[in-house]
Amino acid sequence: MLFQLLLIVLYKASLFLLLSLSIAIIYYPTKFFNIAHAAIITLGGFITLFFYRQLGCNFYLSILIATAACSVTGMVIDLLFYRNLRFRKASSLSLLLLSLGLYVIIINIISLIWGDDPHSINTTAPGVGIELNGGYISMIQLYTILTSSFIFLGILILMKFSILGKKIKAISSNRELSDIFGINSNSVIIICYLFGSAIAGLTGILSGLDTDISPHMGFSLFLYGAVCMIISGVSTFSWLLCGVFIVSIAQTIGAYYIGSMWMDAILYIVLILFLVIKPLGFSGQRLKKVEI
Amino acid sequence: MNLIKIILCVALISLLSCKRESTIEIGSVISLTGPAGIYGKDAQKGIELALAEINAKNRNRQFSVSFEDDNTQPQRAVSALSKILMNKNIQVVIAPVGSSSFLSMCPVAEKNRIVLFATGSSSPKITNAGDYIFRNWVSDDFEGKAMANYLINSNKRSVAIFYVNNDYGKGLEDVFSKEVENKGGNITYNDNFSQDNSDFKTQLVKIKSSGADAIYLVGYSKELSKVLNQAKTLNIRIPFYSTVTFENQDVLDLSGVNAENVIYTTTEINKTKEDTLFLNFQKRFKTAFNTEPGVFALHAYDAMNIVALAITKVGYNADKIKNYLYTIQGYIGVSGLTSFDQNGDVIKPISFKIVRNGKFVFLDNQ
Numbered sequence: 001m002l003f004q005l006l007l008i009v010l011y012k013a014s015l016f017l018l019l020s021l022s023i024a025i026i027y028y029p030t031k032f033f034n035i036a037h038a039a040i041i042t043l044g045g046f047i048t049l050f051f052y053r054q055l056g057c058n059f060y061l062s063i064l065i066a067t068a069a070c071s072v073t074g075m076v077i078d079l080l081f082y083r084n085l086r087f088r089k090a091s092s093l094s095l096l097l098l099s100l101g102l103y104v105i106i107i108n109i110i111s112l113i114w115g116d117d118p119h120s121i122n123t124t125a126p127g128v129g130i131e132l133n134g135g136y137i138s139m140i141q142l143y144t145i146l147t148s149s150f151i152f153l154g155i156l157i158l159m160k161f162s163i164l165g166k167k168i169k170a171i172s173s174n175r176e177l178s179d180i181f182g183i184n185s186n187s188v189i190i191i192c193y194l195f196g197s198a199i200a201g202l203t204g205i206l207s208g209l210d211t212d213i214s215p216h217m218g219f220s221l222f223l224y225g226a227v228c229m230i231i232s233g234v235s236t237f238s239w240l241l242c243g244v245f246i247v248s249i250a251q252t253i254g255a256y257y258i259g260s261m262w263m264d265a266i267l268y269i270v271l272i273l274f275l276v277i278k279p280l281g282f283s284g285q286r287l288k289k290v291e292i
Numbered sequence: 293m294n295l296i297k298i299i300l301c302v303a304l305i306s307l308l309s310c311k312r313e314s315t316i317e318i319g320s321v322i323s324l325t326g327p328a329g330i331y332g333k334d335a336q337k338g339i340e341l342a343l344a345e346i347n348a349k350n351r352n353r354q355f356s357v358s359f360e361d362d363n364t365q366p367q368r369a370v371s372a373l374s375k376i377l378m379n380k381n382i383q384v385v386i387a388p389v390g391s392s393s394f395l396s397m398c399p400v401a402e403k404n405r406i407v408l409f410a411t412g413s414s415s416p417k418i419t420n421a422g423d424y425i426f427r428n429w430v431s432d433d434f435e436g437k438a439m440a441n442y443l444i445n446s447n448k449r450s451v452a453i454f455y456v457n458n459d460y461g462k463g464l465e466d467v468f469s470k471e472v473e474n475k476g477g478n479i480t481y482n483d484n485f486s487q488d489n490s491d492f493k494t495q496l497v498k499i500k501s502s503g504a505d506a507i508y509l510v511g512y513s514k515e516l517s518k519v520l521n522q523a524k525t526l527n528i529r530i531p532f533y534s535t536v537t538f539e540n541q542d543v544l545d546l547s548g549v550n551a552e553n554v555i556y557t558t559t560e561i562n563k564t565k566e567d568t569l570f571l572n573f574q575k576r577f578k579t580a581f582n583t584e585p586g587v588f589a590l591h592a593y594d595a596m597n598i599v600a601l602a603i604t605k606v607g608y609n610a611d612k613i614k615n616y617l618y619t620i621q622g623y624i625g626v627s628g629l630t631s632f633d634q635n636g637d638v639i640k641p642i643s644f645k646i647v648r649n650g651k652f653v654f655l656d657n658q
Contacts, residue, residue: 001501004526008493116325117542118514125548129525138525211490211518212546220488255494260485261457263494 004135005252011141012248014148015207019225020232020240021155022199025192026074028172029185032092033226035099036077037200039106042218044070044201045208046110049121067201074197075190077102083186103219111215118214121205140209147206151199155237168192227267231274246270315354316608318599319376319385321397326364327487327512328390330540331588335388335411337581338589342596344580355600357386362393364487364512369393373400383407383610384599388592391415391459398422406610407617409599411591415463419635424614426636428595428627432460435535435557436467438642442555443506443533444475452481452504452530454495454519456511464510464535480504485515492519493526500528509534517546524550531555536587539645539652548650555646555655560587561628562643562654573626587627594625 019041026034044066051062081102085095129136159165170178171185179185204213207221224247232243247267254266320339323332339357347354358379360372369389376382377400384407387394394413398421401408410418410427419431443451451472455461461484469479481502483495496519499507509519509532516538523532534556544551573593577585585593598620599613606612623630628640644655 001497004497005494008497116329118518118546120546125546125550126521126525128527131527136526211522214490214514216488217490252494256498259483260489260492260495263489263491 001134003133005256007132007135007137007141009245009248009252010145011137012251013244014145015203015221016224016228016244016247017152017240018144018148018199018203018206019221020228020244021152021237022196022203023222023225024229024237024240025155025168025196025199027229029168029175029189029192030082030086030095031172032095033099034082035096035222036102036106037074037099037196038218038222039103039110040070040074040197040200040218041204041207041221042107042110042213042215043073044204045121045213045217046114046119047201048205048208049114049119049213052121053119053123063202063205066205067198070201070204071194071198074193074200078190078193086186086189107215107218114215116215118212120212121208138210140206144206144210147202152237152241155195159237164188164191224267227271231271314352315356316603317379317381318355318357319373319379319382320357320359321362321369321372321376321385321387321389321393322359323364323389323393324359324361326362327514328364330513330542331412331537331586332361332388334586335588335592337577337583338411338585338591338593339386339388339596341577341580341589342593342600345576346597346600353604355603357596362389364390364393366392366396370396370400373397377404377406383608384409384603384613386411386592386595386599388412388588391418391463394418395421395459398425401425407599407613409595411595412588413460415459416467417459417463419637423636424610426614426617426632428591428598428625428630428638430559430640430642431637432463432467434639434642435559436464437471438644439508439533439535439557440468440471440477441475442557442644443508444472444477448506449477450480450502450504451477451506451508452499452502453479453483453508453510454481454492454499455484455509456515457484457486460537461510468508485511487512487515489515490518492522496523496526496528500526500530504530506530507532510537512537513540513542513546517543517551520547520550520554539587544647544650551647552650553647555644557642558587558645559627559640560590560643560645561641562656569624570626585626590625590627594623594627594630597625598623598630 023037047066047069048062051057051065052059081098082095085098126138129138167183167188170183171188175185204218207217228240228243228247231246232239247270250266250270251263254262322336323329336359343355343357360376362369362372373385376385386409387397388411391413394410395415395417397408401424402422405424407424407426410429412429413427414429414432414435416431416433418425418427453465453468455465469482472479481499481504485492507530509516516534520532532554534554536556536558538554538556539558574585602613602616606616618632621631630638632638645652646655
């Protein structure tokens with residue numbers, strides 16, 4: 001039974017890791033919470049539904065198309081909306097409100113087309129999971145854990161060894177200075193949106209395969225990812241591991257020993273504790289800002 | 293010459309006012325979206341069919357129903373009711389909504405002295421909610437007690453109850469747990485989940501290790517199918533029991549084979565016997581909407597007809613309608629016999645149904 005709980009924690013942590021990664025990649029260079037991201041998570045699930053169930057395409061092809069579509073959507077949102085506000089040096093608050101508006105519009109369009117009720121991407125109901133040492137885990141959950149580890153390692157390698165990684169760090173530190181030094185911050189930001197939205201879409205699909213999709217699934221997933229990111233701190237991506245494990249362990253323990261109503265409450269209690277005690281997050285490091 | 297013109301005008305006007313129909317407007321707050329949306333849409337079809345039939349019978353007296361959606365949220369239900377009541381002509385509101393929404397509307401109805409009629413709300417709290425409050429759906433007292441007794445009689449004495457956290461779930465949980473303990477059973481697990489929760493894994497693990505030999509699951513179809521699916525993945529072999537909200541095609545679509553052998557209670561009576569009233573209704577419903585009527589459509593259809601009957605008998609005035617409704621005994625409808633007691637409640641027998649081979653069938657037909 002303990003091992004079963006461990007499996008649940010592992011799965012949740014992987015899901016949160018993917019979520020917080022996708023948000024962090026966009027947050028680091030742009031410094032605002034992109035709520036439209038939640039809509040992109042939902043979009044991933046629904047586009048897969050459209051291609052797989054309604055058009056009858058191959059399963060893996062549908063996932064590929066959906067991920068690509070989400071990626072492009074994220075990029076388009078940046079090009080059309082955020083870039084202008086960034087150019088005019090708008091405050092983070094304005095961008096936040098804009099992203100909230102975009103979220104509402106996209107979710108309502110999804111609701112208009114597919115309705116408010118939950119849909120299932122799978123054609124058959126799930127069977128018994130794979131047994132591991134007394135605990136059960138489904139194939140989807142296993143895939144989520146593998147995908148999450150894969151992508152996480154990929155991003156770490158990218159950030160550490162590639163020039164793109166260095167550019168992202170530079171822009172996160174100080175955008176104006178990076179521009180002066182010749183790094184085209186706008187195109188790097190677009191690449192971040194491409195990556196971040198792709199991961200977000202993929203996460204939506206994985207979550208949808210595990211527990212059916214509905215128009216509002218994206219928002220709670222987004223909140224989980226955002227909380228994990230805040231708790232982890234904003235220095236490097238590797239610290240995200242701590243945040244996601246803290247959250248998933250706290251949630252699972254809380255739900256098990258206290259009650260399911262406390263799952264979300266515990267999440268926010270942990271967040272508040274961290275903001276009060278360690279406002280810079282788990283890593284406790286501030287991103288080095290170079291001031292002129 | 294002028295006199296003739298005047299006479300002609302007066303004659304014309306009186307002719308026109310004779311031909312003008314008096315349309316009686318009835319309001320309806322209904323769950324068309326949200327977790328209870330599927331039940332509301334079912335009920336709406338019942339009301340619309342009844343409306344069409346009533347209006348076809350009497351061309352001089354037309355009824356109309358204006359629907360307002362509550363999105364399965366109590367605060368929306370109250371604002372929907374307030375919006376309806378801005379039209380001072382409306383004296384009756386039929387409300388196929390969940391118990392939480394209905395209970396929140398009761399004080400508003402009482403204050404404005406209009407009749408509020410529930411067709412699918414089961415909380416025991418509605419019994420004493422007011423003088424103008426009626427319902428033709430039985431209180432949870434019956435459904436919860438019936439299932440509790442069934443489980444005890446089937447020798448399942450260690451029961452887990454997992455319910456949705458609103459008035460519907462809480463009402464049932466209260467009645468059910470008390471009855472199980474009264475009859476010598478034991479509630480090994482008692483927890484709830486919020487209306488939009490989608491992750492039940494941790495709770496299911498807890499239920500599995502609580503030693504229960506039956507799980508009473510109370511919720512709306514959205515969560516029910518998720519619980520069943522997640523339980524299957526975790527290899528939980530404990531049988532599930534549920535309530536009337538389980539009977540919905542969505543649950544079968546989303547859970548497939550995981551819904552097999554789930555037993556649940558319903559107020560629908562086994563109509564495989566000859567019941568011409570019901571069979572005719574079923575035929576007309578199918579012709580009109582191309583789908584089978586659910587149990588919520590049956591009750592809403594009866595409610596619309598009962599309200600129209602009352603209005604025809606005593607006129608469109610809330611106080612008169614209210615007093616007339618209290619006198620209704622033995623009204624024969626498609627949902628069975630309706631008799632209102634002194635609280636505006638009804639008593640109907642509870643039947644058991646089960647999922648076999650992907651279909652909802654009566655348990656005593658096995």
